[in-house]
Amino acid sequence: TSPSPRLLAAGMGPHSWLPLFMQLALLGPQWALHFYKVKVFVVPHSHMDVGWLHTVQESMQVYVPDVYNSVVEALTRGKRRRFIAVEQEYFRLWWDGFASAKRKQQVRQLLAEQRLEFVLGGQVMHDEAVTHFDDQILQLTEGHGFLYETFGIRPQFSWQVDPFGASATTPTLLALAGFNGHIISRIDYDLKDAMQHAQGLQFVWRGSRSLEARQEIFTHVLDQYSYCSDGFMWNGSPRFPDRPFDMDYSAVEMPVSQDSMNHYVLNLVDNVNKRAAWFRTQHVLWPWGCDRQFFNASQQFANMDRLMDHINKHTPELGISMQYATLAEYFQAVFAQDVSWQVRDHRDFLPYSSAPEQTWTGFYTSQSGLKRLARRASALLYAGESLFTRYMLSAARRFLDPAWALTQLQQLRWAVSEVQHHDGITGTHILAVRDMFVEHLTTGMAGVRKLMDSIAQDMPLTHSGPEPGGHVAMVYNPLAWTVTTVITLTVSFPEVSVTDESGRPVLAQVQDSKETPSAYDLHVLTTIPGLSYQHYIIRPIRKAREDSQEAAATVPSTIQFGLKLRRQDGQVGRNLVPVKNGCYTVFLDKDTNLMHSIWERQSNRTVRMSQEFLAYCSVYGYEEAVTSDNYLFTPNGTAEPAWAAVRMEVVEGQLLSEIRQYFYRQANDSDHTYAIYSRLAHGPQDSAGELLCHRIEQEYRVGPLELNHEVVLRTSTSLNTGLVLYSDNNGYQMQRRTYRHDRNNSVSLNYYPMAQSAFIQDGGSRLVLLSEQAHGVSSQGNGQVEVMLHRRLWNKLEWTLQYNLTHDVTSVVRPVLWLLLGPRTLTTGLRQRSGLELQHRPVVLFRELGGTVQNGPGPRKQEPVTLPPSLHLQILSIPGWKYSSNHTVHLKNLQKGHYRRAKADFRRVLLRLHHLYEAGEHQALSRPVTLNLQSVLRGLGSVVAVEERSLTGTWDVNSLHRWSWKTEDGHHHRGSSRRPLPPLRGPNVTIHPKEIRTFFIHFQEQ
DSSP, X not given: OOOOOOOOOOTTOTTTTSOHHHHHHTTTHHHHHTTTTEEEEEEEOOBOOSSSSSOHHHHHHHTHHHHHHHHHHHHHHOTXXXXXXXXXXHHHHHHHHTOOHHHHHHHHHHHHTTOEEEOSOSSSXXXXXXSOXXXXXXXXXXXXXXXXXXXXXOOOBOOBOSSXXXXXXXXXXXXXXXXXXXXXXXXXXXHHHHHHHTTOXXXXXXXXXXXXXXXXXXXXXXOTTTTOOTTOOOSOOOOXXXXXXXXXXXXXXXXXXXXXXXXXXXXXXXXXXXXXXXXXXXXXXXXXXXXXXOTTHHHHHHHHHHHHHHHHHTHHHHSEEEEEOOHHHHHHHHHTSOOOBOEEOSOOBOSOEEETTEEOOGGGTSSHHHHHHHHHHHHHHHHHHHHHHHHHHHOSSOOSOXXXXXXXXXXXXXXXXXXXXXXXXXXXXXXXXXHHHHHHHHHHHHHHHHHHHHHHHTSOOSOOOSSOOSEEEEEEEOSSSOEEEEEEEEESOSSEEEEETTSOBOOEEEEEOSSSTTOEEEEEEEEEOTTEEEEEEEEEOOTTOTTOOOOBOBOOEEEEEEEEEOOSXXXXXSSEEEEEOSSEEEEXXXXXXXXXXXXXXXXXEEEEEEEEEEEEEBOOSSSOSSOOXXXXXXXXXXXXXXXXXXXXXXXXXXXXXXXXXXXXXXXXOSSOSEEEEEEEEOOOSSGGGHHHHTOEEEEEEEOOOOTTEEEEEEEEESOOOTTEEEEEETTTEEEEEEOOOOTXXXXXXXXXXXXXXXXXXXXXXXXXXXXXXXXXEEOOSTTEEEEEEEEEBOOOOHHHHHHTOOBOOOOOBOOEEEEEEEOHHHHHHHHHHHHHHHHTOOEEEEEEOOSOOOOOOOSOOOOOOOOOTTEEEEEEEOOOOOXXXXXXXXXXXXXXXXXXXXXXXXXXXXXXEEEOSOTTSSTTTTSXXXXXXXXXXXXXXXXXXXXXXXXXXXXXXXXXXOOOOOBTTOOOOOOOOOOOOOOTTOOEEEEOTTOEEEEEEEEXXX
């Protein structure tokens, strides 16, 4: 949600003395054009943000229960009334904690009568710019699972009306979930205007270039009035204690009466006929509601009933008829029309501008710390899910309470889902709401950490050496391929030995911590098969024992370079220092302490490359109508260097080489404001170390910032890119971004979200940036790519001050990027898997080693789970759902009330596979992949049944038949899922490029 001035009712107006139909005539030909033709579908709704200006707890205390209670009561009292419900987090909280038995029965009856409809059905209305598609799927799956288990219903229409721009990933995911219609709203203001005049607001969207028509979806863009129906609200706004009164949505309209009827009829007919001119059918979707509405639904419906009765009584004269409707009723009416629809390809609607010079690209980076925490929570959940699944299926003895374990996972599932809200991970909320998200995420993470620690304790060591003392690290690889990487631990002792479970020494390197005095960074080389773990024993070495045979971790050498002032003369490159591994040589300029160039082995090409921190300054004050804030990025000119001097260290070790660059805002500052830590690993030179070798890992330290500064890391190269940037849609697919020139707004207009990756390229080389979290990314010059890392903003605008909706954060952030450089063929093959290795790094479970462990049979031998290199195990979890996979059986159980006695099914595993590559993207890796699920999963247990399901698990694909929309290109495709899996006779499945396939796997009891 965003601040947008409300259009208040203007009273009866200057023509109020005229008879009604004479007033209608003044509306001109727009009204006459649709005379007798327009059918208005009034869709009642309440937009309830899961955190924006108010926390979830505050909203539940003030208005949310009133919305559901009064809506259910109002619908029960009027058979023609309808309502759509969106955010399942709020509905679930009301259902579990507030709804009476009578209300619950009324809800079931309204659902059976199809007068209450759940649309979208996720926990939240997720953001589409900075969310990862894994987390979009999670929050949809959580909401859909609750609705299906509780009511046996499956949403089929979306309501993405408030996210700030629209991604091409979301329509693809919704199609995979079985949806028949998709609604969006916030697209570029000038594009929406053009689409309105061209009657192009409805189209069939083929959001994936590889899936195309197989997963297309009919899409409706709300017109310029969006989802609010100004002038038709009769219950005002809820009052929050200790919060300013909400002036945006506070007016209570005058009741509909004989005296005011003409006013309302005139306004509504005018509004409807404007809208009707923008669409190809005479069916007008008229959203009725806005933020936090319908907490007094009886008042709302009573007034609209009177207005609707009057208009329908005079349909012949007015030319319109009205009815309450769900989205299903509206889309069914449109679907029944004999219209061939335009087709839109995989392009997205990003960035979003609401007006000239109001481009919403600031939120791509706002609350950078929260963005990092949210992504790390998601990664921990991913690891915890598969580790718990493996443990439940394969452990001979279990000391863990499965119900307790499921509760820990569920808590983090809900927290990660919650923060995907379009005012959550975006950073467009007040500080109290940020604290709420942080609390929920950290609490959920602590629970899953405790669960994983409990599992680790239940997997004893078979050998730990002759003496007690030290620590044991269990390192778990959650990916379904063998990972070779370097893990980093913080230890308090400088001399240390590292051995594996059998007592063999492991290559390790210990060095002074780059951030923490009196601490040490211990780097350990590890190779771990898919969905497996390794134990490492870490002990301090006692100097007194001269005869010790312990293999100590190696200690690197450090070279320090003195402080260098930022140079203006351009004399660089005369004194270079090389830092190398098996794939790259990074050349550093001793005269500037900056990166100079990188040589890449495979292409044998040296690319000039430098990096520095720059800052955009923002205008602010009472007089500025447009200023950078949580949402907008409106810089006052181009970026300027944010530093005056830089100091450098090079740490050369046997396992790692690290470049440390410390940037000072002023030359005489005692502490640095920015830092770049670049790592090159010296791993194995075979295929196992390919991904480790072909990356430069960078971590940054940024902050605290000066007020109204927005800091970027700019990487300038000699690549001839032609100002073309490639950035990702939610980590699922890439979009080509050509530079757009604008007289006043070119900088902000050319910023895009980078959820996971971006790259620039020329004919010979490609530079790939992989990110741990979402950022804004841009190419402001040929061969340049810049990433916005942090923002600190404050303005004097009344609205933001009233709610403290500012971004005056003094925090220090530590984002991570990995750089890949090389020929297109090389980077195309490595980008996706490297991105996943960054997203899902091994989880280290660290504990004290209590004493000698006796040799014994030990735990059951691990058998890895390994997928082909073009496939990714998107999820492996035990959801704990209680419903039957058979839809008919499930509905009967609901009717009989058996759901109250149902127990979680711990043998049903949710498996989702994702093909990482686009069709034609890579000569080998873009091919379809066929695999036998029994064989792949044998390391987990014996598979007894396989069911293919829709994306969120609620549909058996054999019964899923989506609507087939006629298109102008003549393609007529139902868009249903691919062929069902054959029964257990041979559970072979073929995964095609960019497909995401979902299965229920049933395992045999041990």
